[in-house]
Amino acid sequence: MQVNFDIEKPIYLQIIAEIQRALVRGELNPGDKLPSQRDLAQEMKVNHNTIQRAYREMEGEGLVETLRGMGTFITQNPEIVKQIRVQMAEESIDRFLAEMFSLGLTSEQIVQSVTVRAKKLEDRGEAQ
Amino acid sequence: MQVNFDIEKPIYLQIIAEIQRALVRGELNPGDKLPSQRDLAQEMKVNHNTIQRAYREMEGEGLVETLRGMGTFITQNPEIVKQIRVQMAEESIDRFLAEMFSLGLTSEQIVQSVTVRAKKLEDRGEAQ
Amino acid sequence: MQVNFDIEKPIYLQIIAEIQRALVRGELNPGDKLPSQRDLAQEMKVNHNTIQRAYREMEGEGLVETLRGMGTFITQNPEIVKQIRVQMAEESIDRFLAEMFSLGLTSEQIVQSVTVRAKKLEDRGEAQ
Amino acid sequence: MQVNFDIEKPIYLQIIAEIQRALVRGELNPGDKLPSQRDLAQEMKVNHNTIQRAYREMEGEGLVETLRGMGTFITQNPEIVKQIRVQMAEESIDRFLAEMFSLGLTSEQIVQSVTVRAKKLEDRGEAQ
DNA sequence: GTGGTCTAGACCACC
DNA sequence: GTGGTCTAGACCACC
Numbered sequence: 001m002q003v004n005f006d007i008e009k010p011i012y013l014q015i016i017a018e019i020q021r022a023l024v025r026g027e028l029n030p031g032d033k034l035p036s037q038r039d040l041a042q043e044m045k046v047n048h049n050t051i052q053r054a055y056r057e058m059e060g061e062g063l064v065e066t067l068r069g070m071g072t073f074i075t076q077n078p079e080i081v082k083q084i085r086v087q088m089a090e091e092s093i094d095r096f097l098a099e100m101f102s103l104g105l106t107s108e109q110i111v112q113s114v115t116v117r118a119k120k121l122e123d124r125g126e127a128q
Numbered sequence: 129m130q131v132n133f134d135i136e137k138p139i140y141l142q143i144i145a146e147i148q149r150a151l152v153r154g155e156l157n158p159g160d161k162l163p164s165q166r167d168l169a170q171e172m173k174v175n176h177n178t179i180q181r182a183y184r185e186m187e188g189e190g191l192v193e194t195l196r197g198m199g200t201f202i203t204q205n206p207e208i209v210k211q212i213r214v215q216m217a218e219e220s221i222d223r224f225l226a227e228m229f230s231l232g233l234t235s236e237q238i239v240q241s242v243t244v245r246a247k248k249l250e251d252r253g254e255a256q
Numbered sequence: 257m258q259v260n261f262d263i264e265k266p267i268y269l270q271i272i273a274e275i276q277r278a279l280v281r282g283e284l285n286p287g288d289k290l291p292s293q294r295d296l297a298q299e300m301k302v303n304h305n306t307i308q309r310a311y312r313e314m315e316g317e318g319l320v321e322t323l324r325g326m327g328t329f330i331t332q333n334p335e336i337v338k339q340i341r342v343q344m345a346e347e348s349i350d351r352f353l354a355e356m357f358s359l360g361l362t363s364e365q366i367v368q369s370v371t372v373r374a375k376k377l378e379d380r381g382e383a384q
Numbered sequence: 385m386q387v388n389f390d391i392e393k394p395i396y397l398q399i400i401a402e403i404q405r406a407l408v409r410g411e412l413n414p415g416d417k418l419p420s421q422r423d424l425a426q427e428m429k430v431n432h433n434t435i436q437r438a439y440r441e442m443e444g445e446g447l448v449e450t451l452r453g454m455g456t457f458i459t460q461n462p463e464i465v466k467q468i469r470v471q472m473a474e475e476s477i478d479r480f481l482a483e484m485f486s487l488g489l490t491s492e493q494i495v496q497s498v499t500v501r502a503k504k505l506e507d508r509g510e511a512q
Numbered sequence: 513g514t515g516g517t518c519t520a521g522a523c524c525a526c527c
Numbered sequence: 528g529t530g531g532t533c534t535a536g537a538c539c540a541c542c
Contacts, residue, residue: 010531010532010533011532011533012532012533024231036513036514036515037514037515038513038514038515046533046534047533047534047535047536048515048534048535049533049534049535050532050533050534052515052516053532053533055515060316066514066515066516067514067515068514068515068516068540068541068542069513069514069515069540069541069542070514070515070542071513071514071515072514072515085231085232088227088231089228089231089233089241090245092224092227092228092231093224093228093241093242093245094245094249095224096220096221096223096224096242097242097245097246097249099216099220100217100220100221101249102152103152103213103216103217103220104152104213105217106250107243107246107247107249107250110242110246111239111242111243111246113217113221114221114224114225114238114239114242115235115239117218117221117222117225118225118235118238118239119235121222121225121229121235122229122234122235266516266517266518267517267518268517268518280487292528292529292530293529293530293531294528294529294530302518302519303518303519303520303521304519304520304530305518305519305520306517306518306519308530308531309517309518311530322529322530322531323529323530324525324526324527324529324530324531325525325526325527325528325529325530326527326529326530327528327529327530328529328530341487341488344483344487345484345487345489345497346501348480348483348484348487349480349484349497349498349501350501350505351480352476352477352479352480352498353498353501353502353505355472355476356473356476356477357505358408359408359469359472359473359476360408360469361473362506363499363502363503363505363506366498366502367495367498367499367502369473369477370477370480370481370494370495370498371491371495373474373477373478373481374481374491374494374495375491377478377481377485377491378485378490378491513541513542514540514541514542515539515540515541516538516539516540516541517537517538517539517540518536518537518538518539519535519536519537519538520534520535520536521533521534521535522532522533522534523531523532523533523534524530524531524532524533525529525530525531525532526528526529526530526531527528527529
Protein backbone atom coordinates (compact mmCIF):
# COMPACT_ATOMS: atom_id res chain seq x y z
CA MET A 1 0.00 0.00 0.00
CA GLN A 2 1.43 3.36 -1.05
CA VAL A 3 0.55 7.02 -0.86
CA ASN A 4 1.54 9.74 -3.26
CA PHE A 5 2.80 12.76 -1.46
CA ASP A 6 1.12 14.96 -3.98
CA ILE A 7 -0.15 18.33 -2.98
CA GLU A 8 -3.71 17.72 -4.04
CA LYS A 9 -5.17 15.43 -1.46
CA PRO A 10 -4.64 15.06 2.30
CA ILE A 11 -2.70 11.93 3.19
CA TYR A 12 -5.46 10.57 5.42
CA LEU A 13 -7.93 10.71 2.52
CA GLN A 14 -5.44 8.94 0.27
CA ILE A 15 -5.16 6.19 2.89
CA ILE A 16 -8.93 5.81 3.00
CA ALA A 17 -9.06 5.68 -0.80
CA GLU A 18 -6.34 3.00 -0.82
CA ILE A 19 -8.26 0.85 1.62
CA GLN A 20 -11.48 1.28 -0.33
CA ARG A 21 -9.74 0.26 -3.54
CA ALA A 22 -8.26 -2.78 -1.79
CA LEU A 23 -11.77 -3.73 -0.69
CA VAL A 24 -13.21 -3.33 -4.17
CA ARG A 25 -10.36 -5.39 -5.61
CA GLY A 26 -11.04 -8.09 -3.03
CA GLU A 27 -7.56 -7.79 -1.50
CA LEU A 28 -9.28 -6.84 1.73
CA ASN A 29 -12.50 -8.42 2.97
CA PRO A 30 -15.16 -7.80 5.61
CA GLY A 31 -13.82 -8.90 8.98
CA ASP A 32 -10.17 -8.51 8.01
CA LYS A 33 -7.84 -6.85 10.49
CA LEU A 34 -6.14 -3.72 9.26
CA PRO A 35 -2.49 -3.15 10.18
CA SER A 36 -2.06 -1.52 13.59
CA GLN A 37 -1.92 2.27 13.48
CA ARG A 38 1.75 2.31 14.50
CA ASP A 39 2.79 -0.41 12.04
CA LEU A 40 1.07 1.20 9.09
CA ALA A 41 2.47 4.58 10.08
CA GLN A 42 5.97 3.17 10.04
CA GLU A 43 5.42 1.31 6.78
CA MET A 44 4.01 4.39 5.07
CA LYS A 45 6.47 6.72 6.75
CA VAL A 46 3.75 8.98 8.09
CA ASN A 47 2.84 9.93 11.63
CA HIS A 48 0.63 7.54 13.57
CA ASN A 49 -1.85 10.35 14.15
CA THR A 50 -2.39 10.56 10.41
CA ILE A 51 -3.27 6.86 10.27
CA GLN A 52 -5.54 7.32 13.27
CA ARG A 53 -7.31 10.17 11.52
CA ALA A 54 -7.94 7.90 8.52
CA TYR A 55 -9.15 5.00 10.66
CA ARG A 56 -11.39 7.26 12.75
CA GLU A 57 -12.91 8.78 9.64
CA MET A 58 -13.68 5.31 8.29
CA GLU A 59 -15.17 4.35 11.63
CA GLY A 60 -17.51 7.33 11.35
CA GLU A 61 -18.62 6.06 7.95
CA GLY A 62 -19.22 2.57 9.33
CA LEU A 63 -16.48 1.15 7.13
CA VAL A 64 -14.37 -0.23 9.96
CA GLU A 65 -14.80 -1.09 13.62
CA THR A 66 -12.21 -0.55 16.29
CA LEU A 67 -11.82 -2.86 19.25
CA ARG A 68 -9.66 -1.21 21.87
CA GLY A 69 -6.51 -3.15 22.42
CA MET A 70 -7.42 -5.55 19.63
CA GLY A 71 -7.08 -3.48 16.49
CA THR A 72 -9.17 -2.09 13.67
CA PHE A 73 -11.27 -4.35 11.45
CA ILE A 74 -13.26 -4.06 8.22
CA THR A 75 -16.94 -4.03 9.20
CA GLN A 76 -18.56 -7.47 9.19
CA ASN A 77 -21.20 -6.26 6.74
CA PRO A 78 -21.11 -7.84 3.29
CA GLU A 79 -22.92 -4.78 1.90
CA ILE A 80 -20.03 -2.37 2.42
CA VAL A 81 -18.14 -3.52 -0.64
CA LYS A 82 -21.20 -2.86 -2.76
CA GLN A 83 -21.70 0.51 -1.09
CA ILE A 84 -18.12 1.57 -1.76
CA ARG A 85 -18.45 0.45 -5.37
CA VAL A 86 -21.53 2.64 -5.79
CA GLN A 87 -19.85 5.58 -4.09
CA MET A 88 -16.71 5.28 -6.20
CA ALA A 89 -18.79 5.03 -9.37
CA GLU A 90 -20.70 8.17 -8.43
CA GLU A 91 -17.51 10.10 -7.77
CA SER A 92 -16.09 8.90 -11.06
CA ILE A 93 -19.20 9.98 -12.97
CA ASP A 94 -19.32 13.42 -11.40
CA ARG A 95 -15.62 14.05 -11.99
CA PHE A 96 -16.06 12.95 -15.60
CA LEU A 97 -19.14 15.04 -16.23
CA ALA A 98 -17.47 18.12 -14.73
CA GLU A 99 -14.59 17.66 -17.19
CA MET A 100 -16.90 17.18 -20.15
CA PHE A 101 -19.17 20.11 -19.31
CA SER A 102 -16.09 22.33 -18.90
CA LEU A 103 -15.15 21.37 -22.47
CA GLY A 104 -18.50 22.73 -23.58
CA LEU A 105 -20.26 19.45 -24.39
CA THR A 106 -23.97 18.99 -23.80
CA SER A 107 -25.58 16.04 -22.01
CA GLU A 108 -26.67 14.59 -25.34
CA GLN A 109 -23.18 14.79 -26.82
CA ILE A 110 -21.65 13.24 -23.70
CA VAL A 111 -24.11 10.35 -23.61
CA GLN A 112 -23.62 9.79 -27.33
CA SER A 113 -19.80 9.73 -27.07
CA VAL A 114 -19.80 7.44 -24.05
CA THR A 115 -22.24 5.04 -25.66
CA VAL A 116 -20.15 4.68 -28.80
CA ARG A 117 -16.81 4.40 -27.01
CA ALA A 118 -18.00 2.03 -24.25
CA LYS A 119 -19.45 -0.35 -26.85
CA LYS A 120 -16.19 -0.27 -28.79
CA LEU A 121 -14.00 -0.95 -25.75
CA GLU A 122 -16.29 -3.71 -24.51
CA ASP A 123 -16.15 -5.42 -27.90
CA ARG A 124 -12.37 -5.22 -27.79
CA GLY A 125 -12.55 -6.95 -24.47
CA GLU A 126 -11.01 -4.15 -22.43
CA ALA A 127 -13.75 -4.48 -19.89
CA GLN A 128 -12.67 -7.27 -17.58
CA MET B 129 0.46 28.75 -14.55
CA GLN B 130 1.63 26.07 -12.17
CA VAL B 131 2.83 22.50 -12.27
CA ASN B 132 2.48 19.83 -9.66
CA PHE B 133 5.73 18.09 -9.00
CA ASP B 134 3.91 14.82 -8.65
CA ILE B 135 5.49 11.56 -9.60
CA GLU B 136 2.84 10.56 -12.09
CA LYS B 137 3.45 12.71 -15.11
CA PRO B 138 6.52 14.26 -16.70
CA ILE B 139 6.64 17.98 -16.17
CA TYR B 140 6.81 18.79 -19.89
CA LEU B 141 3.53 16.93 -20.43
CA GLN B 142 1.97 18.88 -17.58
CA ILE B 143 3.08 22.09 -19.26
CA ILE B 144 1.50 21.02 -22.54
CA ALA B 145 -1.71 20.09 -20.74
CA GLU B 146 -1.77 23.49 -19.02
CA ILE B 147 -1.40 25.31 -22.33
CA GLN B 148 -4.14 23.19 -23.89
CA ARG B 149 -6.47 23.92 -20.99
CA ALA B 150 -5.68 27.64 -21.32
CA LEU B 151 -6.63 27.41 -25.00
CA VAL B 152 -9.88 25.62 -24.29
CA ARG B 153 -10.73 28.18 -21.61
CA GLY B 154 -10.02 30.97 -24.09
CA GLU B 155 -7.23 32.41 -21.95
CA LEU B 156 -4.92 31.75 -24.88
CA ASN B 157 -5.90 32.16 -28.54
CA PRO B 158 -4.60 31.24 -32.00
CA GLY B 159 -1.79 33.61 -32.93
CA ASP B 160 -0.89 34.48 -29.32
CA LYS B 161 2.76 34.60 -28.41
CA LEU B 162 3.84 32.23 -25.68
CA PRO B 163 6.30 33.44 -23.03
CA SER B 164 9.94 32.98 -23.96
CA GLN B 165 11.37 29.63 -22.90
CA ARG B 166 13.73 31.31 -20.44
CA ASP B 167 11.01 33.51 -18.92
CA LEU B 168 8.62 30.62 -18.49
CA ALA B 169 11.39 28.43 -17.05
CA GLN B 170 12.15 31.07 -14.47
CA GLU B 171 8.48 31.66 -13.65
CA MET B 172 7.78 27.95 -13.21
CA LYS B 173 11.09 27.23 -11.52
CA VAL B 174 11.95 24.45 -13.92
CA ASN B 175 14.91 23.95 -16.21
CA HIS B 176 14.63 25.78 -19.55
CA ASN B 177 15.31 22.49 -21.34
CA THR B 178 12.04 21.20 -19.92
CA ILE B 179 10.20 24.12 -21.47
CA GLN B 180 12.01 23.56 -24.74
CA ARG B 181 10.94 19.91 -24.71
CA ALA B 182 7.31 20.95 -24.19
CA TYR B 183 7.42 23.57 -26.96
CA ARG B 184 9.13 21.14 -29.37
CA GLU B 185 6.52 18.49 -28.65
CA MET B 186 3.69 20.96 -29.32
CA GLU B 187 5.41 22.04 -32.51
CA GLY B 188 5.43 18.40 -33.63
CA GLU B 189 1.67 18.25 -33.06
CA GLY B 190 1.14 21.44 -35.02
CA LEU B 191 -0.09 23.23 -31.95
CA VAL B 192 2.52 25.98 -31.99
CA GLU B 193 4.93 27.50 -34.47
CA THR B 194 8.37 28.81 -33.64
CA LEU B 195 9.72 31.75 -35.59
CA ARG B 196 13.49 32.14 -35.16
CA GLY B 197 14.29 35.26 -33.27
CA MET B 198 10.61 36.07 -32.80
CA GLY B 199 9.38 33.47 -30.33
CA THR B 200 6.79 30.70 -30.14
CA PHE B 201 3.16 31.27 -31.21
CA ILE B 202 -0.09 29.37 -31.04
CA THR B 203 -0.81 28.11 -34.56
CA GLN B 204 -2.93 30.47 -36.66
CA ASN B 205 -5.45 27.71 -37.28
CA PRO B 206 -8.92 28.28 -35.85
CA GLU B 207 -9.48 24.53 -35.83
CA ILE B 208 -6.84 23.70 -33.19
CA VAL B 209 -9.06 24.64 -30.28
CA LYS B 210 -11.72 22.32 -31.55
CA GLN B 211 -9.14 19.57 -32.13
CA ILE B 212 -7.79 19.90 -28.58
CA ARG B 213 -11.29 19.83 -27.24
CA VAL B 214 -11.97 16.58 -29.05
CA GLN B 215 -8.68 15.08 -27.93
CA MET B 216 -9.24 16.07 -24.30
CA ALA B 217 -12.77 14.70 -24.40
CA GLU B 218 -11.49 11.40 -25.74
CA GLU B 219 -8.87 11.13 -23.02
CA SER B 220 -11.48 11.97 -20.45
CA ILE B 221 -13.88 9.32 -21.74
CA ASP B 222 -11.24 6.60 -21.87
CA ARG B 223 -9.99 7.38 -18.38
CA PHE B 224 -13.58 7.35 -17.12
CA LEU B 225 -14.51 4.09 -18.84
CA ALA B 226 -11.37 2.39 -17.50
CA GLU B 227 -12.42 3.40 -13.98
CA MET B 228 -15.97 2.19 -14.43
CA PHE B 229 -15.01 -1.11 -16.03
CA SER B 230 -12.55 -1.74 -13.18
CA LEU B 231 -15.48 -1.37 -10.79
CA GLY B 232 -17.21 -4.18 -12.65
CA LEU B 233 -19.91 -2.19 -14.45
CA THR B 234 -21.09 -3.11 -17.93
CA SER B 235 -21.41 -0.72 -20.87
CA GLU B 236 -25.16 -0.65 -20.43
CA GLN B 237 -24.93 0.21 -16.75
CA ILE B 238 -22.38 2.93 -17.45
CA VAL B 239 -24.43 4.54 -20.21
CA GLN B 240 -27.51 4.34 -18.03
CA SER B 241 -25.81 5.99 -15.04
CA VAL B 242 -24.23 8.73 -17.12
CA THR B 243 -27.51 9.50 -18.86
CA VAL B 244 -29.40 9.90 -15.59
CA ARG B 245 -26.68 11.89 -13.86
CA ALA B 246 -25.86 14.19 -16.80
CA LYS B 247 -29.54 15.07 -17.20
CA LYS B 248 -29.78 15.84 -13.48
CA LEU B 249 -26.69 18.06 -13.42
CA GLU B 250 -27.75 19.88 -16.60
CA ASP B 251 -31.15 20.61 -15.10
CA ARG B 252 -29.46 21.98 -12.02
CA GLY B 253 -27.50 24.27 -14.30
CA GLU B 254 -24.11 22.89 -13.37
CA ALA B 255 -23.16 22.69 -17.00
CA GLN B 256 -21.85 26.12 -17.96
CA MET C 257 -17.06 28.19 29.62
CA GLN C 258 -14.90 25.89 31.74
CA VAL C 259 -13.58 22.36 31.70
CA ASN C 260 -12.68 20.20 34.63
CA PHE C 261 -9.35 18.57 34.16
CA ASP C 262 -10.64 15.48 35.82
CA ILE C 263 -9.30 12.12 34.83
CA GLU C 264 -12.63 10.67 33.90
CA LYS C 265 -13.55 12.21 30.61
CA PRO C 266 -11.52 13.36 27.60
CA ILE C 267 -11.32 17.12 27.33
CA TYR C 268 -12.82 17.19 23.84
CA LEU C 269 -15.93 15.37 25.12
CA GLN C 270 -16.21 17.82 28.00
CA ILE C 271 -16.11 20.68 25.50
CA ILE C 272 -18.90 19.09 23.47
CA ALA C 273 -20.95 18.57 26.63
CA GLU C 274 -20.42 22.23 27.61
CA ILE C 275 -21.66 23.44 24.24
CA GLN C 276 -24.67 21.13 24.37
CA ARG C 277 -25.56 22.40 27.82
CA ALA C 278 -25.20 25.99 26.61
CA LEU C 279 -27.60 25.16 23.77
CA VAL C 280 -30.14 23.57 26.09
CA ARG C 281 -29.91 26.55 28.44
CA GLY C 282 -30.49 28.87 25.49
CA GLU C 283 -27.14 30.63 25.97
CA LEU C 284 -26.25 29.42 22.50
CA ASN C 285 -28.68 29.30 19.60
CA PRO C 286 -28.92 27.81 16.10
CA GLY C 287 -26.86 29.92 13.72
CA ASP C 288 -24.58 31.32 16.43
CA LYS C 289 -20.88 31.47 15.71
CA LEU C 290 -18.69 29.51 18.08
CA PRO C 291 -15.38 31.02 19.19
CA SER C 292 -12.56 30.36 16.74
CA GLN C 293 -10.58 27.22 17.46
CA ARG C 294 -7.49 29.21 18.42
CA ASP C 295 -9.36 31.68 20.62
CA LEU C 296 -11.21 28.99 22.54
CA ALA C 297 -8.00 27.00 22.89
CA GLN C 298 -6.31 29.99 24.46
CA GLU C 299 -9.24 30.80 26.70
CA MET C 300 -9.52 27.20 27.91
CA LYS C 301 -5.76 26.74 28.04
CA VAL C 302 -5.83 23.64 25.88
CA ASN C 303 -4.23 22.91 22.55
CA HIS C 304 -6.05 24.10 19.43
CA ASN C 305 -6.07 20.53 18.12
CA THR C 306 -8.20 19.51 21.08
CA ILE C 307 -10.77 22.16 20.21
CA GLN C 308 -10.64 21.07 16.59
CA ARG C 309 -11.30 17.48 17.64
CA ALA C 310 -14.39 18.63 19.56
CA TYR C 311 -15.64 20.79 16.69
CA ARG C 312 -15.03 18.05 14.13
CA GLU C 313 -16.85 15.51 16.27
CA MET C 314 -19.84 17.86 16.52
CA GLU C 315 -19.72 18.40 12.78
CA GLY C 316 -19.98 14.64 12.30
CA GLU C 317 -23.11 14.64 14.47
CA GLY C 318 -24.62 17.50 12.48
CA LEU C 319 -24.51 19.78 15.49
CA VAL C 320 -22.33 22.44 13.91
CA GLU C 321 -21.26 23.49 10.44
CA THR C 322 -17.84 24.75 9.52
CA LEU C 323 -17.28 27.35 6.86
CA ARG C 324 -13.61 27.46 5.91
CA GLY C 325 -12.12 30.79 6.72
CA MET C 326 -15.38 31.94 8.30
CA GLY C 327 -15.64 29.89 11.45
CA THR C 328 -17.80 27.23 13.04
CA PHE C 329 -21.52 27.74 13.57
CA ILE C 330 -24.37 25.99 15.38
CA THR C 331 -26.45 24.24 12.71
CA GLN C 332 -29.33 26.33 11.39
CA ASN C 333 -31.78 23.60 12.34
CA PRO C 334 -34.25 24.47 15.10
CA GLU C 335 -34.65 20.76 15.83
CA ILE C 336 -31.13 20.26 17.19
CA VAL C 337 -31.92 21.74 20.57
CA LYS C 338 -34.79 19.31 20.95
CA GLN C 339 -32.60 16.43 19.78
CA ILE C 340 -29.88 17.27 22.30
CA ARG C 341 -32.48 17.53 25.03
CA VAL C 342 -33.73 14.04 24.19
CA GLN C 343 -30.20 12.66 24.01
CA MET C 344 -29.23 14.21 27.35
CA ALA C 345 -32.40 12.88 28.96
CA GLU C 346 -31.66 9.38 27.67
CA GLU C 347 -28.12 9.48 29.01
CA SER C 348 -29.41 10.74 32.33
CA ILE C 349 -31.97 7.95 32.56
CA ASP C 350 -29.50 5.22 31.67
CA ARG C 351 -26.91 6.48 34.14
CA PHE C 352 -29.60 6.65 36.83
CA LEU C 353 -30.99 3.20 36.13
CA ALA C 354 -27.50 1.67 36.17
CA GLU C 355 -26.98 3.17 39.64
CA MET C 356 -30.33 1.94 40.92
CA PHE C 357 -29.98 -1.57 39.49
CA SER C 358 -26.51 -1.82 41.04
CA LEU C 359 -28.14 -1.06 44.38
CA GLY C 360 -30.34 -4.08 43.83
CA LEU C 361 -33.65 -2.32 43.17
CA THR C 362 -36.19 -3.74 40.72
CA SER C 363 -37.89 -1.81 37.94
CA GLU C 364 -41.08 -1.63 39.99
CA GLN C 365 -39.30 -0.25 43.04
CA ILE C 366 -37.44 2.33 40.93
CA VAL C 367 -40.58 3.55 39.16
CA GLN C 368 -42.39 3.69 42.48
CA SER C 369 -39.65 5.73 44.19
CA VAL C 370 -39.27 8.12 41.26
CA THR C 371 -43.01 8.66 41.05
CA VAL C 372 -43.33 9.58 44.72
CA ARG C 373 -40.25 11.78 44.82
CA ALA C 374 -40.90 13.59 41.53
CA LYS C 375 -44.42 14.47 42.62
CA LYS C 376 -43.09 15.78 45.93
CA LEU C 377 -40.38 17.92 44.35
CA GLU C 378 -42.75 19.30 41.72
CA ASP C 379 -45.23 20.30 44.38
CA ARG C 380 -42.44 22.09 46.23
CA GLY C 381 -41.78 23.95 43.04
CA GLU C 382 -38.25 22.68 42.51
CA ALA C 383 -39.06 21.94 38.92
CA GLN C 384 -38.60 25.16 37.01
CA MET D 385 -9.53 2.07 46.61
CA GLN D 386 -8.90 5.32 44.79
CA VAL D 387 -9.98 8.92 44.97
CA ASN D 388 -10.28 11.43 42.18
CA PHE D 389 -8.60 14.66 43.01
CA ASP D 390 -11.37 16.54 41.31
CA ILE D 391 -12.46 19.94 42.41
CA GLU D 392 -16.06 19.01 43.03
CA LYS D 393 -16.06 17.01 46.21
CA PRO D 394 -13.94 17.05 49.39
CA ILE D 395 -11.65 14.05 49.54
CA TYR D 396 -13.00 12.85 52.89
CA LEU D 397 -16.49 12.63 51.40
CA GLN D 398 -15.12 10.66 48.48
CA ILE D 399 -13.54 8.25 50.94
CA ILE D 400 -16.84 7.80 52.78
CA ALA D 401 -18.62 7.23 49.49
CA GLU D 402 -16.04 4.62 48.49
CA ILE D 403 -16.51 2.74 51.76
CA GLN D 404 -20.28 2.86 51.39
CA ARG D 405 -20.06 1.50 47.84
CA ALA D 406 -17.75 -1.29 49.08
CA LEU D 407 -20.37 -2.17 51.70
CA VAL D 408 -23.20 -2.21 49.18
CA ARG D 409 -21.12 -4.37 46.84
CA GLY D 410 -20.42 -6.75 49.72
CA GLU D 411 -16.67 -6.19 49.54
CA LEU D 412 -16.89 -4.93 53.08
CA ASN D 413 -19.19 -6.37 55.75
CA PRO D 414 -20.50 -5.49 59.22
CA GLY D 415 -17.79 -6.20 61.78
CA ASP D 416 -14.91 -5.87 59.28
CA LYS D 417 -11.86 -3.95 60.38
CA LEU D 418 -10.98 -0.93 58.25
CA PRO D 419 -7.32 -0.27 57.41
CA SER D 420 -5.50 1.85 60.01
CA GLN D 421 -5.71 5.59 59.33
CA ARG D 422 -1.98 5.78 58.67
CA ASP D 423 -1.94 2.80 56.33
CA LEU D 424 -4.88 4.07 54.33
CA ALA D 425 -3.39 7.56 54.20
CA GLN D 426 -0.20 6.16 52.76
CA GLU D 427 -2.00 3.92 50.31
CA MET D 428 -4.20 6.76 49.06
CA LYS D 429 -1.45 9.33 49.19
CA VAL D 430 -3.51 11.73 51.24
CA ASN D 431 -2.87 13.28 54.62
CA HIS D 432 -3.79 11.05 57.58
CA ASN D 433 -5.92 13.87 58.98
CA THR D 434 -8.14 13.50 55.93
CA ILE D 435 -8.67 9.84 56.73
CA GLN D 436 -9.36 10.72 60.35
CA ARG D 437 -11.98 13.24 59.25
CA ALA D 438 -13.68 10.58 57.12
CA TYR D 439 -13.64 7.98 59.92
CA ARG D 440 -14.94 10.51 62.49
CA GLU D 441 -17.76 11.53 60.16
CA MET D 442 -18.78 7.89 59.66
CA GLU D 443 -18.62 7.32 63.39
CA GLY D 444 -21.06 10.22 63.84
CA GLU D 445 -23.46 8.51 61.42
CA GLY D 446 -23.15 5.21 63.27
CA LEU D 447 -21.53 3.58 60.30
CA VAL D 448 -18.31 2.60 62.05
CA GLU D 449 -17.10 2.17 65.61
CA THR D 450 -13.60 2.95 66.84
CA LEU D 451 -12.12 0.84 69.60
CA ARG D 452 -9.12 2.51 71.22
CA GLY D 453 -5.99 0.59 70.45
CA MET D 454 -7.88 -1.87 68.27
CA GLY D 455 -8.82 0.08 65.20
CA THR D 456 -11.98 1.12 63.33
CA PHE D 457 -14.71 -1.40 62.48
CA ILE D 458 -17.88 -1.44 60.40
CA THR D 459 -20.82 -1.32 62.87
CA GLN D 460 -22.10 -4.75 63.92
CA ASN D 461 -25.60 -3.81 62.78
CA PRO D 462 -26.98 -5.83 59.87
CA GLU D 463 -29.30 -2.94 59.04
CA ILE D 464 -26.57 -0.49 58.01
CA VAL D 465 -26.15 -1.93 54.57
CA LYS D 466 -29.84 -1.52 53.95
CA GLN D 467 -29.76 2.01 55.33
CA ILE D 468 -26.87 3.00 53.07
CA ARG D 469 -28.64 1.47 50.13
CA VAL D 470 -31.71 3.59 50.85
CA GLN D 471 -29.62 6.73 51.34
CA MET D 472 -27.66 6.18 48.11
CA ALA D 473 -30.87 5.50 46.22
CA GLU D 474 -32.35 8.75 47.50
CA GLU D 475 -29.30 10.73 46.49
CA SER D 476 -29.38 9.08 43.09
CA ILE D 477 -33.05 9.90 42.61
CA ASP D 478 -32.65 13.53 43.62
CA ARG D 479 -29.63 14.05 41.41
CA PHE D 480 -31.50 12.43 38.52
CA LEU D 481 -34.67 14.44 39.01
CA ALA D 482 -32.68 17.68 39.18
CA GLU D 483 -31.11 16.83 35.83
CA MET D 484 -34.43 15.96 34.23
CA PHE D 485 -36.25 19.02 35.57
CA SER D 486 -33.42 21.22 34.30
CA LEU D 487 -34.06 19.76 30.84
CA GLY D 488 -37.64 20.99 31.13
CA LEU D 489 -39.41 17.67 31.58
CA THR D 490 -42.45 17.32 33.81
CA SER D 491 -42.96 14.69 36.53
CA GLU D 492 -45.31 12.79 34.26
CA GLN D 493 -42.86 12.72 31.39
CA ILE D 494 -40.05 11.62 33.67
CA VAL D 495 -42.04 8.80 35.23
CA GLN D 496 -43.20 7.73 31.80
CA SER D 497 -39.68 7.64 30.37
CA VAL D 498 -38.21 5.83 33.35
CA THR D 499 -40.99 3.24 33.30
CA VAL D 500 -40.45 2.42 29.63
CA ARG D 501 -36.66 2.37 29.81
CA ALA D 502 -36.40 0.42 33.10
CA LYS D 503 -38.70 -2.27 31.73
CA LYS D 504 -36.62 -2.49 28.56
CA LEU D 505 -33.30 -2.78 30.39
CA GLU D 506 -34.70 -5.33 32.83
CA ASP D 507 -35.96 -7.47 29.97
CA ARG D 508 -32.53 -7.31 28.39
CA GLY D 509 -31.14 -8.58 31.65
CA GLU D 510 -29.01 -5.53 32.36
CA ALA D 511 -30.29 -5.41 35.90
CA GLN D 512 -28.07 -7.77 37.88
C1' DG E 513 0.85 -4.68 21.82
C1' DT E 514 -3.13 -1.88 20.59
C1' DG E 515 -5.75 2.19 20.35
C1' DG E 516 -6.87 7.03 22.68
C1' DT E 517 -5.73 11.60 24.05
C1' DC E 518 -3.11 15.60 24.18
C1' DT E 519 0.55 19.05 23.36
C1' DA E 520 3.59 22.34 20.83
C1' DG E 521 4.49 23.81 16.85
C1' DA E 522 4.86 23.95 11.83
C1' DC E 523 3.00 25.11 7.30
C1' DC E 524 -0.95 25.52 4.17
C1' DA E 525 -5.37 27.42 1.76
C1' DC E 526 -8.75 30.72 1.52
C1' DC E 527 -10.28 35.28 2.78
C1' DG F 528 -8.09 35.80 10.68
C1' DT F 529 -10.03 31.20 10.17
C1' DG F 530 -9.90 26.39 9.66
C1' DG F 531 -7.07 22.06 7.84
C1' DT F 532 -3.24 18.97 7.90
C1' DC F 533 0.70 16.95 9.71
C1' DT F 534 4.63 15.76 12.75
C1' DA F 535 7.17 14.16 16.90
C1' DG F 536 6.59 12.79 20.96
C1' DA F 537 4.44 12.12 25.46
C1' DC F 538 1.48 9.51 28.57
C1' DC F 539 -2.63 6.68 29.34
C1' DA F 540 -5.98 2.47 29.49
C1' DC F 541 -6.79 -2.08 28.51
C1' DC F 542 -4.89 -6.51 27.37
